Amino acid sequence: MTTQRELDLLVDLAKLLKKHGPDTFESLAESISSPEMTQHLSRVLTQVAKIARTIPKTKGEAGIKQEPRIPKSLISLKSAEPEKYQLLMNFYNDLIAKTVLPTLRDIKEFGVDCGLREIRAKSRQKAISPLISSLLKFPNEQLIARIQSLEKYDTGDRSLEGWSNIILNRQRRLGEKQ
Amino acid sequence: MAKKVSLINMKGGVGKSTLAVNLAWHFAAMSKWIKKVLVVDLDPQFNASQYLLGVTEYDKIIKNNIPTIWDIFEQFTPLPGSPVPSALEPTKVIYNAKKFYAGSCIDLIPSRLELAFSLRNPGQKEQLLAKLISKIEDKYGLIVLDCPPTESLFTWAAYLTSDYILVPVKPEYLSSTGVSLLVNSMEEFKRRYEDHNLELAGIVFNATTEYVPEEITSKAEVKKIAQKHGWYVFQNEVSYSRSYPKGAREGQPIFRTSYSHLTQAARFSAFAEEFAQRIGL
Numbered sequence: 001m002t003t004q005r006e007l008d009l010l011v012d013l014a015k016l017l018k019k020h021g022p023d024t025f026e027s028l029a030e031s032i033s034s035p036e037m038t039q040h041l042s043r044v045l046t047q048v049a050k051i052a053r054t055i056p057k058t059k060g061e062a063g064i065k066q067e068p069r070i071p072k073s074l075i076s077l078k079s080a081e082p083e084k085y086q087l088l089m090n091f092y093n094d095l096i097a098k099t100v101l102p103t104l105r106d107i108k109e110f111g112v113d114c115g116l117r118e119i120r121a122k123s124r125q126k127a128i129s130p131l132i133s134s135l136l137k138f139p140n141e142q143l144i145a146r147i148q149s150l151e152k153y154d155t156g157d158r159s160l161e162g163w164s165n166i167i168l169n170r171q172r173r174l175g176e177k178q
Numbered sequence: 179m180a181k182k183v184s185l186i187n188m189k190g191g192v193g194k195s196t197l198a199v200n201l202a203w204h205f206a207a208m209s210k211w212i213k214k215v216l217v218v219d220l221d222p223q224f225n226a227s228q229y230l231l232g233v234t235e236y237d238k239i240i241k242n243n244i245p246t247i248w249d250i251f252e253q254f255t256p257l258p259g260s261p262v263p264s265a266l267e268p269t270k271v272i273y274n275a276k277k278f279y280a281g282s283c284i285d286l287i288p289s290r291l292e293l294a295f296s297l298r299n300p301g302q303k304e305q306l307l308a309k310l311i312s313k314i315e316d317k318y319g320l321i322v323l324d325c326p327p328t329e330s331l332f333t334w335a336a337y338l339t340s341d342y343i344l345v346p347v348k349p350e351y352l353s354s355t356g357v358s359l360l361v362n363s364m365e366e367f368k369r370r371y372e373d374h375n376l377e378l379a380g381i382v383f384n385a386t387t388e389y390v391p392e393e394i395t396s397k398a399e400v401k402k403i404a405q406k407h408g409w410y411v412f413q414n415e416v417s418y419s420r421s422y423p424k425g426a427r428e429g430q431p432i433f434r435t436s437y438s439h440l441t442q443a444a445r446f447s448a449f450a451e452e453f454a455q456r457i458g459l
Binding site for chain 1: 228232233234235236238240291319427429434
């Protein structure tokens with residue numbers, strides 16, 4: 001029986017037929033059918049995988065999202081003002097996770113409401129560090145009030161399955177009572 | 179004192195709950211307004227509660243027996259073996275659904291399926307909601323009541339609680355006839371409660387698309403009837419957008435729904451502003 005993954009591989013291989021020609025496929029199939037060749041291939045591929053893991057990823061590597069830099073001034077607060085540091089780090093993490101101020105507009109409006117200088121960043125990612133830096137000057141109490149009153153965008157479970165459980169369980173319980 | 183508005187149409191599926199929640203959000207979250215808003219879910223189908231709370235929060239209410247709108251209507255119903263019932267404390271039935279950074283909020287009186295059971299014995303219950311709301315209305319700038327689409331105890335409870343009625347109409351044949359049914363019902367109410375000031379804030383065309391001949395005909399018919407009876411029809415319409423149902427799924431208003439078009443949010447905003455002007459918000 002062929003699994004879906006094997007089928008996918010087969011499709012990928014079929015796509016390479018045009019590039020390499022059927023003769024190359026046949027000769028390769030013959031070569032790798034011998035146990036010695038299979039063992040040799042396995043050793044080579046394991047070695048390649050090990051090397052790939054040790055190569056450091058470059059900054060510009062495609063597909064990797066760079067998180068905004070944590071402002072140095074915030075890091076320096078760690079020992080001097082641990083409470084404020086923790087508060088702002090939590091806020092920073094919420095911003096990264098988009099559970100708070102989910103759009104660039106929200107960040108800008110929050111800045112305006114806090115009386116901060118206009119944040120001129122053109123993307124949400126780029127607006128996070130300036131916002132955190134600007135909030136450093138706030139006294140702790142004011143900072144707590146501002147941040148705690150923010151709406152968190154954790155919308156929780158909104159699945160239809162969840163709703164149907166609530167509705168059907170309720171009806172079952174009522175049925176049992178009657 | 180809060181402006182109290184009921185969203186009613188004697189036809190289901192016209193978008194009352196979606197409109198109610200989006201209006202609440204607009205006035206609570208838009209920095210121009212920053213109102214404290216209370217949403218009263220008067221519909222046993224509890225769509226507004228679903229929109230604002232999501233499964234987890236709503237389940238907490240049901241599992242922990244937190245009072246709902248049902249408890250308002252049944253607060254004086256004696257139960258065998260229980261002490262003599264006393265008036266329900268308003269704060270016990272109000273649930274904070276959303277908090278915003280400027281100090282505004284959306285609070286909710288949630289609904290539940292069992293609310294429909296109150297209809298089996300409706301006697302003397304219609305004034306209970308208005309009495310409870312009168313105790314807390316000073317805390318809010320706007321109170322929005324989302325009503326069920328059939329004439330019942332809840333409709334009259336909504337009339338008694340409200341200053342204004344907002345009628346969402348989906349421009350199609352059956353939805354349009356719901357307007358006349360509603361006005362009949364309002365007239366009957368006014369005859370019985372002569373001293374109660376209840377105004378029709380207006381009719382808003384909801385989920386419009388502009389391209390369908392049926393829609394154009396229906397709008398023209400509704401406008402003609404409205405003109406004849408002196409009812410206001412909002413100039414700004416709430417156009418159809420797939421972002422509305424998506425927003426309900428995501429638990430977000432139109433202006434925060436992912437990938438919603440700015441034009442849709444702007445159209446809704448224009449209607450909300452006209453609505454605010456109309457009711458003196």
